[in-house]
Amino acid sequence: MSRPLGGQIQTVLGAVAPDAIGITLPHEHLLIDFKVMFAEPAAAADKARTREPVSLANLGWVRQNFNANLDNLRLQDEQVAQDEILLFKQAGGRTVVDPTPTTIGRDPRALARIARATGLNVVMGAGYYVAASHPPDMDRRTVDALAREMIADVASGVGDTGIRAGLIGEIGTTYPWTDNEQKVLRAAVIAQRETGAPLMVHPGRHPAMPMELAKLVQKEGGDLRRTIMCHLCRTIADVRAVIDLAQTGIWLEYDLFGMENSFYPYNPSFDMPNDGGRMAHVLALVAAGHRDQILLSHDIAYKTSLVKYGGYGYHHLLVNVVPRLRAKGVDDAGLHRLLVENPARAFAFA
Ligand SMILES: [Zn+2]
Structure with a gap:
């Protein structure tokens, strides 16, 4: 396949030179329908709160139980998305990557409208999130068919929109990961090889998962220097294990800045670090010589953010x-x- 995008970054409004993308958020959701993460609380008194709109009256409870309130899991108001991302622009930002995958609310036309209205570069994702979000026929889909779909999203655009994805991902995995998740990741690596697009992987919640995923990407012929491992702070507590992961050449994404709660409902036995802990990891990685592999973001996917x-x-x-x-x-x-500079290199096509 020819590489017309070689060296460039593909936004929803077209290609942009890496030296023009400015301050970049590499992992945010402007619009998302995240109800696949909803967990029904056990207590009767809490059940009523699952259907309430997010408000000051329930804000403390929703912040603590952020996947137990349906309204909190929906970012579907374009005007709100515009207003909120303009605060990033006013603070000096120029580019935002929204890796929302296919079945959880990715909306190419809406992302293009937001890009036009705000003047920001918006980069869109492709592929599939964790198994719980897979389409019902995923068992029957082949690696080749999945790869063809992702390649088409990047090369010719999503459906008939003509709007092209600028990365493969975020590809979702759980721990332990499912056969279909492995199949999707294999397809994603083929799509990376064919298109030269960057690949972004959401690891299952186990400290060994990021390395296991990196090894699979490598074994399948993917390029780890153009592969981004998300959510490291909620996956690996010991920075020495992140330094080991860094030896593979993969991008290390600290993308939960702003999550200051230590209670993590997706993995209650794990104490989520706060921004202080994230900065400590980042500084340790810089000291270990890995500054040029670090990406920083917020992964905003909840109203409470x-x-x-x-x-x-x-x-x-x-x-x-x-x-x-x-x-x-x-x-x-x-x-x-x-x-x-790091996002400019991470999101440039090979
Ligand atoms: Zn995300």
Whole structure:
């Protein structure tokens, strides 16, 4: 396959040169229907709260039990998405990557409208999330058919929209991972090889998963220097294991900035680190020589993360975290590397 996009970044409005993307959020959801993550609470008193709209009256409960309220799992208002992402632009941001996969609310036309209305570059994803979100006929789909679909999303656009994906992912896996998830990842690696697109993988919640996934990507002929491993802070507590993972050349994504709760309903036995813990990992990785493999984002997928609903918003990294990183010794060149140059390399097509 020819590589007309070689070296460029593919946004929903067309190709952009890497040196023009500016400050970039590599992993955010502008629009998502995340009800696949809904967990019904056991207590009768809590059940009633699952159907309430997010409000000040229930905000504390919803923040703590963020996948137990259906309204919280829906980001489907384009105007709200625009208003919220403009705060990132006002803080200096220029590009946002939305890797929402096919069956959880990806909306190419809406992303293009948001890009036009805000003047921001928006990069869209392709492929499938975790097994719970797979289409009912996934058992019968072949690796080749899945790969062809992802390749078409990147090369010619989604359906008849003409709007092209700029990455393969986020490809979802659980722990232990399912046969269909493995099949989707194999297809995603084929799509990466064929198109030169970056690949983004959401690991199952076990510290050994990211390395297992990296090995599979490598075995299937994928390029780990253009593969992004998401959600490291909720997966690997020991930074030495992240340094081991870094030896593979894979991108290390710390994409849950702004999640300051330690209770993590998807894995209650694991204490979620806060931004202080995330920064400690980032600084340790920089000290170990891996600055050029780090990506930073918020992975906003819940209403409670939005300013309108009492959250820190898409501009949190720029307004709240960057000054703290600077105070901890990351200089302007280092910040530019983390926020601009690294995403520019990570999302450029081969
Ligand atoms: Zn995500």
